Amino acid sequence: MENSLFDKTFRDSQGNIVIAQPPNLPLLVGITAAVLSLMVKSGNIHIGVDAIAFGCLFTWAWQELFEGVNYFRRGLGLLVLIGVIASRFFNNF
Known part of the structure; x- marks a missing residue:
């Protein structure tokens, strides 16, 4: 197999x-919790579901960043990780 930039970016080890x-x-739990946090706007349930969504999406992004099968998946993990952290940061303002 050729080792071009395309191959490194989009192909897995096979x-x-x-x-x-x-x-x-x-990812499944994070998306579900994020949707639930949009439905429940306030209270302790919102805080809990929002924390679960953040934790799960952070975990998924971290796993993709360091264990992704190719550069595309690792880049996707980096973008989601930055997005999740930025949303938490700017949500507090």
């Missing part, structure tokens, strides 16, 4: 092009 994968548990 040579398959990988852009999307089935979601894993942190």
